[in-house]
Amino acid sequence: MNSGLTFLIAARRCEIEELDQLEHTGELVGVIGRLVHALQRERGISNVFLASGGQRFAQQRDRQMAECLAVEREVRATFDRLETGVRRAGNGARLFSRVAWVLPGLAALPDLRRRIGALALQPEQATAAFVKLIAGLLAVVFEAADGATDPEISRLLVAMFNFMQGKELAGQERAFGSAAFASGGIDAERQQHWLHLIESQERCFQVFSDFSDAPLVALWRGCQPKAAVAERERLRRTATTAAPTHSPLDIEASQSWFDACSQCIDAMKDVEERLALHLRQRCTDKIAQSRSELEGYRTLLDTLQAQSARADELEPSIFFDDTSVDEVPVPYGRQLERSILDMVQEQSRRLQSMSDELATARAALNERKLVERAKGLLMAHRHLSEEEAHKMLRQTAMNQNRRLIEVAESVLALAEYLPERPKR
Amino acid sequence: MNSGLTFLIAARRCEIEELDQLEHTGELVGVIGRLVHALQRERGISNVFLASGGQRFAQQRDRQMAECLAVEREVRATFDRLETGVRRAGNGARLFSRVAWVLPGLAALPDLRRRIGALALQPEQATAAFVKLIAGLLAVVFEAADGATDPEISRLLVAMFNFMQGKELAGQERAFGSAAFASGGIDAERQQHWLHLIESQERCFQVFSDFSDAPLVALWRGCQPKAAVAERERLRRTATTAAPTHSPLDIEASQSWFDACSQCIDAMKDVEERLALHLRQRCTDKIAQSRSELEGYRTLLDTLQAQSARADELEPSIFFDDTSVDEVPVPYGRQLERSILDMVQEQSRRLQSMSDELATARAALNERKLVERAKGLLMAHRHLSEEEAHKMLRQTAMNQNRRLIEVAESVLALAEYLPERPKR
Numbered sequence: 145m146n147s148g149l150t151f152l153i154a155a156r157r158c159e160i161e162e163l164d165q166l167e168h169t170g171e172l173v174g175v176i177g178r179l180v181h182a183l184q185r186e187r188g189i190s191n192v193f194l195a196s197g198g199q200r201f202a203q204q205r206d207r208q209m210a211e212c213l214a215v216e217r218e219v220r221a222t223f224d225r226l227e228t229g230v231r232r233a234g235n236g237a238r239l240f241s242r243v244a245w246v247l248p249g250l251a252a253l254p255d256l257r258r259r260i261g262a263l264a265l266q267p268e269q270a271t272a273a274f275v276k277l278i279a280g281l282l283a284v285v286f287e288a289a290d291g292a293t294d295p296e297i298s299r300l301l302v303a304m305f306n307f308m309q310g311k312e313l314a315g316q317e318r319a320f321g322s323a324a325f326a327s328g329g330i331d332a333e334r335q336q337h338w339l340h341l342i343e344s345q346e347r348c349f350q351v352f353s354d355f356s357d358a359p360l361v362a363l364w365r366g367c368q369p370k371a372a373v374a375e376r377e378r379l380r381r382t383a384t385t386a387a388p389t390h391s392p393l394d395i396e397a398s399q400s401w402f403d404a405c406s407q408c409i410d411a412m413k414d415v416e417e418r419l420a421l422h423l424r425q426r427c428t429d430k431i432a433q434s435r436s437e438l439e440g441y442r443t444l445l446d447t448l449q450a451q452s453a454r455a456d457e458l459e460p461s462i463f464f465d466d467t468s469v470d471e472v473p474v475p476y477g478r479q480l481e482r483s484i485l486d487m488v489q490e491q492s493r494r495l496q497s498m499s500d501e502l503a504t505a506r507a508a509l510n511e512r513k514l515v516e517r518a519k520g521l522l523m524a525h526r527h528l529s530e531e532e533a534h535k536m537l538r539q540t541a542m543n544q545n546r547r548l549i550e551v552a553e554s555v556l557a558l559a560e561y562l563p564e565r566p567k568r
Numbered sequence: 569m570n571s572g573l574t575f576l577i578a579a580r581r582c583e584i585e586e587l588d589q590l591e592h593t594g595e596l597v598g599v600i601g602r603l604v605h606a607l608q609r610e611r612g613i614s615n616v617f618l619a620s621g622g623q624r625f626a627q628q629r630d631r632q633m634a635e636c637l638a639v640e641r642e643v644r645a646t647f648d649r650l651e652t653g654v655r656r657a658g659n660g661a662r663l664f665s666r667v668a669w670v671l672p673g674l675a676a677l678p679d680l681r682r683r684i685g686a687l688a689l690q691p692e693q694a695t696a697a698f699v700k701l702i703a704g705l706l707a708v709v710f711e712a713a714d715g716a717t718d719p720e721i722s723r724l725l726v727a728m729f730n731f732m733q734g735k736e737l738a739g740q741e742r743a744f745g746s747a748a749f750a751s752g753g754i755d756a757e758r759q760q761h762w763l764h765l766i767e768s769q770e771r772c773f774q775v776f777s778d779f780s781d782a783p784l785v786a787l788w789r790g791c792q793p794k795a796a797v798a799e800r801e802r803l804r805r806t807a808t809t810a811a812p813t814h815s816p817l818d819i820e821a822s823q824s825w826f827d828a829c830s831q832c833i834d835a836m837k838d839v840e841e842r843l844a845l846h847l848r849q850r851c852t853d854k855i856a857q858s859r860s861e862l863e864g865y866r867t868l869l870d871t872l873q874a875q876s877a878r879a880d881e882l883e884p885s886i887f888f889d890d891t892s893v894d895e896v897p898v899p900y901g902r903q904l905e906r907s908i909l910d911m912v913q914e915q916s917r918r919l920q921s922m923s924d925e926l927a928t929a930r931a932a933l934n935e936r937k938l939v940e941r942a943k944g945l946l947m948a949h950r951h952l953s954e955e956e957a958h959k960m961l962r963q964t965a966m967n968q969n970r971r972l973i974e975v976a977e978s979v980l981a982l983a984e985y986l987p988e989r990p991k992r
């Protein structure tokens with residue numbers, strides 16, 4: 145029986161190590177969230193700076209770049225701790241690859257900033273660059289969520305990833321809308337794109353609400369600035385329903401749009417920080433709980449070892465007894481044996497139900513994976529760049545008035561007709 | 569760029585570590601296969617020994633027990649190496665829990681053998697005990713397959729698990745049929761059970777054929793003893809279509825049945841060993857390949873470090889350039905930068921497609937998981953033991969003439985009507 149208990153302890157230790165790792169992941173996700181936020185602000189400021197020919201926001205830009213640099217140092221330090229840490233669970237390779245993609249992006253930031261400072265880029269080019277870098281950072285968060293082995297933490301990470309993604313889409317919508325209002329007009333294609341930004345955003349926040357804990361969902365519902373939300377809605381409606389030729393957009397609404405969006409986004413920042421805090425707290429709690437249960441096992445193991453020094457190797461065993469409830473009292477040794485067998489079964493059941501829950505949380509990540517797979521297929525088959533493949537999917541979705549995920553599924557359903565894809 | 573490459577290397581190292589782990593898993597699965605085979609033989613021999621009141625197979629039994637003990641020592645040694653090894657990927661906790669369940673079973677074997685030797689058990693009781701222990705050993709193999717992160721290895725492990733499971737069902741069918749023929753008669757319920765054993769067995773070998781490599785499938789098809797297979801089929805038909813009241817079974821067929829089944833099972837043993845060997849070989853090959861690719865990265869990193877000592881931090885970066893093919897030749901430094909970005913993207917794509925393939929392999933394990941979940945649900949809701957829950961599912965499948973998996977799905981579909989199941 146000793147060795148059975150030893151493996152029960154080993155199983156617990158595994159769980160604790162994974163929770164430790166998740167705690168680090170929680171830190172990583174938190175600090176990435178802050179860098180993403182800082183870069184989103186820098187993106188907005190750089191836009192205004194470029195659009196005004198360097199006349200506006202020069203000082204804000206300097207301050208924001210300094211803030212970005214400070215957070216970037218923290219992110220790099222967290223990356224370094226990742227690397228030096230012991231091996232990761234299942235998806236370590238994918239997580240590291242995502243980091244490997246982000247780091248050249250961070251290294252390219254000084255050059256990007258230099259070009260913005262020299263007014264050598266169009267606002268759209270600068271925006272696209274920041275969008276690319278932020279997408280890379282969010283991909284790290286995605287992998288972190290996908291690699292979590294504890295179902296509750298995985299659920300919170302899925303909520304967190306979707307919240308961050310929703311916030312990024314809100315930021316992109318702010319920039320897109322600002323440009324549209326500032327230009328005084330909008331065409332049908334841009335209206336469709338705008339609606340897609342809104343729809344994807346809402347789906348992200350819906351997944352967040354489905355997967356987050358009730359108090360955080362309540363916080364999110366409660367903290368949204370009502371007036372700003374209403375104003376944003378009004379302007380969204382105005383812009384996305386305007387008949388292109390007859391009613392051009394009100395250029396004056398540009399500032400009002402930007403302010404309303406900014407208020408909404410700032411409120412998101414608070415929720416995101418609370419989410420990150422909650423995530424780390426749940427990791428800490430779970431580690432403490434698992435440690436105390438591990439102590440219980442260890443005490444039992446000591447008792448058993450003291451006992452087995454006397455026990456007969458051939459003492460009748462109850463492993464093969466299927467009548468688990470004995471009416472007659474069993475000797476102490478057999479009670480202990482029964483209780484260990486029960487513990488092993490209980491643990492197996494618990495791990496099984498954890499694994500089921502985990503599958504549910506991960507299903508939410510699947511939608512994104514399907515889109516990525518469809519993109520990969522298009523890239524291989526049509527020799528497109530990632531950007532082109534994404535644009536093609538999005539364009540098809542717009543043209544056919546379908547959701548991106550539906551188009552991705554259609555593409556994947558045709559996979560076998562596309563010769564480049566190697567078949568198993 | 570350096571740090572990007574460093575993480576590319578870290579990602580590779582992760583993959584190599586996981587492959588190392590899989591190599592150990594392959595060894596574990598191989599040695600468990602041998603123990604299962606030895607226990608299956610001991611089960612058959614013990615049955616005859618008990619049925620003959622200790623008159624037959626006493627010597628064979630002694631020899632077989634000695635063989636079991638030798639293989640058991642190897643299994644235990646492999647378990648011990650597992651425990652002392654570094655942490656496992658994702659499902660370490662579940663794998664260890666399965667081992668924790670098996671060890672008390674192995675510890676209880678001497679007592680079981682003592683009772684068999686003293687003729688203190690009925691053949692059915694002895695059979696049930698061996699079935700329970702073998703199921704525990706196969707559950708370890710199942711977790712090993714479920715925890716594999718390399719899609720090809722995962723595929724081979726899924727094939728291996730299903731082959732072992734099919735072989736175990738063949739062993740159970742041999743025992744069940746022997747008892748039926750020996751008793752000279754069969755009722756409708758036993759006929760149904762027999763058909764279920766055949767059906768489950770065939771499904772296992774079908775999954776094996778779907779997931780294994782072509783040469784192994786060919787080996788499997790080629791090595792089946794044709795005459796024995798035909799004789800087994802004839803006796804299966806006789807027994808499962810016999811009208812219970814009118815045509816009792818031919819008692820003399822008992823030996824012929826046993827021999828035909830044994831020939832089939834022995835042929836399986838060879839395939840299983842080849843499978844285990846192939847699995848380990850593929851791990852070794854993959855590790856060698858990954859190591860050589862890792863060396864390539866390292867060489868590149870050295871080149872880059874030598875270079876970056878001279879390089880300007882603010883040298884224009886290409887991360888944000890979306891036009892990936894420059895017509896004009898780029899300076900050496902930028903070529904290298906481009907090639908690293910390409911490597912990162914290539915690696916991400918490769919890992920993504922591995923993850924997709926892996927999902928396919930794991931889907932095959934899902935069927936078993938669904939049955940386990942349905943059992944768990946019945947255990948919680950109806951306060952049944954695992955055995956009772958399994959019997960209930962099987963009975964329902966028989967009565968309704970449906971597959972076990974279909975019944976399990978129906979049970980799970982009703983989950984929300986069962987109050988004990990906690991809802992997320």
